[in-house]
Amino acid sequence: MTKQRNRRYWMVIPVVTIIILLGLIFHRTWQNEQRVHKTNTAEKIRIVTSLAVYGEMAQAVVGDQGQVQSIINKASVDPHEYEPSVQTAKAYAQAQLIIANGAGYDAWSTKFAQANTQAQKLNVGTIVGYHEGDNEHFWYQPTVTKAMMDPLVDKLSALKPASRSYFQTNAQRYIKTIQPLAEKRAELTKQLKGKSVLVTEPVYDNALAGLGVHDLNPNFAHAIEAGNDPNPTDVLAWNDAITQGQVAFVINNPQTENAVTRRAVKKAQQFQVPIISVTETKPDGKNYLEWQLGILEQIEEALKK
Structure with missing residues (x-):
């Protein structure tokens, strides 16, 4: 009887050990999942725009949920003569949302956008209804800011659905600032x-x-x-x-x-x-x-x- 009892005792130990180990593994997995979830939730949306004027609009809507890089961001740079660098190509490749003027104005930007098949994209020419022969300086159209707000909200919400109301509020606030x-x-x-x-x-x-x-x-x-x-x-x-x-x-x-x-x-x-x-x-x-x-x-x- 003593031997049997001892044998049962030694058989129970591995089972308990396994249960403890499994518990530790599942707990560690749960911690990792929570860490990944928090990272994904806190991660800022990476936005790249060809022109600073659209970068301002994007930043106003995304708020603290994203960061914007405008490629042409100095008045001294001539958009017609701009030549994209390797760093520019890398920025577009890593972007989650790309905003191009379109209409051939920033052809390099639209090409980079096409190459990034995972990113959300906005083409301002498409948004404002550009037709061949129209003036491509869309930022001077009186209604361009209002026209950009809903598409920005939609694209950003596709990347962070839980933040849609936040983006909508920011868009409404921006429209009021330019009244x-x-x-x-x-x-x-x-x-x-x-x-x-x-x-x-x-x-x-x-x-x-x-x-x-x-x-x-x-x-x-x-x-x-x-x-x-x-x-x-x-x-x-x-x-x-x-x-x-x-x-x-x-x-x-x-x-x-x-x-x-x-x-x-x-x-x-x-x-x-x-x-x-x-x-x-x-x-x-x-x-x-x-x-x-x-x-x-x-x-x-x-x-x-």
Whole structure:
């Protein structure tokens, strides 16, 4: 009996040991799963945008749930001449959400986006309904910020479904912050009724269309944009419009100045025609509201002269 009892005792020990070991294994597994879950929950969404203006919109909506890298983030960088680096390619490959302007403006960005098959993607041209021949400077469209909000919320929510209401709240808050733009545009649209302007380069055309302004000589601007000199007829038409007092103001992009545009601007200045400076990229140190409002305030001052 004693031997049997001892044998049973020694048989129980391995069973107890196994149960304890299994308990430790399951507990450790549970701890690891909890750690992974917390890491995934806390992990910030990686967002890459070609232009800083869209980076600002994305950061406003994602809030503390993501981090944004804007590739062209300095006013000194010409988007038309930008050459992506190895670091840029790596950033796109690791991104979870990619935002490109589209319409051929940032072809390198759309190509990188296509290569990352796992990422969520937004193409601003698609969002605003771009058609061949339309102006591709979408950030100057009056409704672009509002148009971007729902797609941003949807794409971010696909990556973090539990945060949808947070993203929606952030989007609504951002729209409210830029409300002064809509108010200023409404004021200026009334003042600009029947006014005509001249443009050295069509970067601001989408905004002018929203203000109901007529460009007297679009061929001049399109030639400059294409890197060509305007033909003599267009140059003569420019000068005639200035001398005959038909122009409320001139829109000039100093980032694309050349000898022809400098002469055109000088001609306008000789006849006291106000010059409105606009840029293709967001000025360093300014947010979207400050940038856009600053241009509208230039126009407002020009109309007082």
